[in-house]
Amino acid sequence: MTAAIHTEGLTKEFDNGRGCRDVSITVQKGEAFGFLGPNGAGKSTFVKMLVGLIHPTEGTATIFGHPIHSLEAKKRIGYLPELFRYQEWLTGEEVIKLHAKLCGVDTKTAKERIPKLLDEVGLGSRGKGKIKNYSKGMQQRLGLAAALVSDPDIIFLDEPSSALDPVGRKEVRSILMKLKAEGKTIFLNSHMLEDVEAVCDQIALLNNGEILRTGDVGNVLQQKVTYRFKVSGYTPLVRTWLQDETGFEFEVETVHKPDSSTNTAQQELVISGHDTVWLKAELQNEEQAGWINSLLIEQGLTLYEVGKESGKLEDWFLTAVKGLSHRGERDV
Numbered sequence: 001m002t003a004a005i006h007t008e009g010l011t012k013e014f015d016n017g018r019g020c021r022d023v024s025i026t027v028q029k030g031e032a033f034g035f036l037g038p039n040g041a042g043k044s045t046f047v048k049m050l051v052g053l054i055h056p057t058e059g060t061a062t063i064f065g066h067p068i069h070s071l072e073a074k075k076r077i078g079y080l081p082e083l084f085r086y087q088e089w090l091t092g093e094e095v096i097k098l099h100a101k102l103c104g105v106d107t108k109t110a111k112e113r114i115p116k117l118l119d120e121v122g123l124g125s126r127g128k129g130k131i132k133n134y135s136k137g138m139q140q141r142l143g144l145a146a147a148l149v150s151d152p153d154i155i156f157l158d159e160p161s162s163a164l165d166p167v168g169r170k171e172v173r174s175i176l177m178k179l180k181a182e183g184k185t186i187f188l189n190s191h192m193l194e195d196v197e198a199v200c201d202q203i204a205l206l207n208n209g210e211i212l213r214t215g216d217v218g219n220v221l222q223q224k225v226t227y228r229f230k231v232s233g234y235t236p237l238v239r240t241w242l243q244d245e246t247g248f249e250f251e252v253e254t255v256h257k258p259d260s261s262t263n264t265a266q267q268e269l270v271i272s273g274h275d276t277v278w279l280k281a282e283l284q285n286e287e288q289a290g291w292i293n294s295l296l297i298e299q300g301l302t303l304y305e306v307g308k309e310s311g312k313l314e315d316w317f318l319t320a321v322k323g324l325s326h327r328g329e330r331d332v
């Protein structure tokens, strides 16, 4: 089967020596691919090459088997750029109409599709308002509608939620999941790891312009993460008992004494609870954490708080960049 996106050694070296280098990836039709990386790693540069906005200095790339820059490839693409400004004097609806025209969508189809799209991205009747009165979030929603107006097979989204509030992010996530369910291929550049976790099948981590790590989201989500349980009533015997009972290794961290800025209620809690500790264990899922909660309570300990040290994808990301002498941009 022809891959939706295939790149071999794709490289863009700007005059200043920065950019991205030797990137080889394959994304199958219907897959959602998450491209992660610190600021300046080269994610936008890579996408701009794929959508034909900048020319690679080396390497090759195809979209459904067609070379990037070919009309056949461009016909299949929708693109939401990271930083964009629309014509302030136009209305949102006019902008989408313009995009539809540029993409060769016939007038009848555009007329039916545009109001639906505006509704879907949460702009609705605000589509009749001028762009100059739009908030950043509204412009981002409009950008998403513009990317979808040609009903493309592949959608490249460069930080689609960066200007949105939590409700807006959730809405965009649902739109992405719906697109995926319709069989569209999604290429998502994002720092929003929850979105990547919810939508993507494959991920790659770019650093200093090069791929540092690739992964299958399903496998990453199987990884263990560290859970923390704040308890009082702790004795070393509790740890031994818990380890025997569960088979997990537990690390114990004493809760710090409060400083003078801590309020009295908190001070009393910590002072009276000199046996208050964080118990930490690497677990696979929330069910295991719930089981440990019940065991701790059963043993007569007071459970104050339970949490994860980080999300699974966050962990995957952080362990990959940990200890690197240089993160993000290429050192030139």
Ligand SMILES: Nc1ncnc2c1ncn2[C@@H]1O[C@H](COP(=O)(O)OP(=O)(O)OP(=O)(O)O)[C@@H](O)[C@H]1O
Pocket (backbone or CB within 6 Å): 014, 015, 016, 018, 019, 020, 037, 038, 039, 040, 041, 042, 043, 044, 045, 046, 082, 329, 330
């Ligand atoms: N037109 C350009 N000319 C010169 N350097 C550029 C140009 N565009 C980008 N760069 C540099 O290339 C590197 C990669 O930039 P890019 O925007 O692709 O990173 P990014 O991973 O998308 O970052 P962010 O997460 O902050 O959006 C950076 O060092 C950037 O300064």
